Amino acid sequence: MEKYKISDSQLVSLYKNGSEEAFEELLKRHKSRVFTTIFLIVKDKYVAEDLLQEVFIKAIRTIKGGRYNEEGKFLPWILRIAHNLAIDNFRKDKRYPTIVMEDGSPVFNTMEFAEGSFESAQIRKETHVKLRELINELPEAQKEVLVMRHYMDMSFQDIAESTGVSINTALGRMRYALINLRKKMKQYNIAYDQNFYPR
Structure with a gap:
């Protein structure tokens, strides 16, 4: 239960020192926010799931490579990675959804x-x-x-x-x-x- 009192930056430090459980806790804490950030841009559940994995793989490489320096700001940092990857993907995929208003008129067709x-x-x-x-x-x-x-x-x-x-x-x-x-x-x-x- 103590892990719930540990800050993100402490979890990152623990992960740097070899605790896989620490990264699992970071993943559990922030997976949903990261997925939502990606999904709102790419609008495809399966693409978002793939990108979610890419985001955390990139985070692992950055932390293990000693290039992580956003102490205490893990969530904004990982959301920035998610946003950038999703935008890159969105630029490749030009499909847009049609949202229909109450009166039946489309926002975009x-x-x-x-x-x-x-x-x-x-x-x-x-x-x-x-x-x-x-x-x-x-x-x-x-x-x-x-x-x-x-x-x-x-x-x-x-x-x-x-x-x-x-x-x-x-x-x-x-x-x-x-x-x-x-x-x-x-x-x-x-x-x-x-x-x-x-x-």
């Missing part, structure tokens, strides 16, 4: 985009980045349902079971997530900008 100018491609890329940022700002419960529904393509039945709530609660969280997302998008003038849709 990227599969139907015509080949446009560099400028329109750049605007589109920046808008998708902003959308992911806005999703990240949602309350945890709402973000969780939105991600499961639109990024993992889960049914509300599965979402309810996974999160331990009723289907009505899951639907309610989804509704509020979309309402909040719409409000945030309106602030940035990206809610229903016709420039992002084929006419």
Whole structure:
């Protein structure tokens, strides 16, 4: 039980001195946050699981190689590794999800985009980045349902079971997530900008 009182930096030191259990504890503490960081960028469960392993392999190599110098800041450090690996992967994979608002209008319908100018491609890329940022700002419960529904393509039945709530609660969280997302998008003038849709 004492391990719960040990700080991340102490666990890193123990791992440097040969304690595999110390790294297992770091993994257990932060795996979920690291996975979420990756998943929100790559939007694919299997890709995220692969990248999660890469992140911790990179962390092991850095620590064992004596190049780790972020004492006391293990989580921000490993999240930065996760973010960078996920962004690199995302740049290779240009698929985007279609999130449908309450009134049935899509936020983006990227599969139907015509080949446009560099400028329109750049605007589109920046808008998708902003959308992911806005999703990240949602309350945890709402973000969780939105991600499961639109990024993992889960049914509300599965979402309810996974999160331990009723289907009505899951639907309610989804509704509020979309309402909040719409409000945030309106602030940035990206809610229903016709420039992002084929006419």
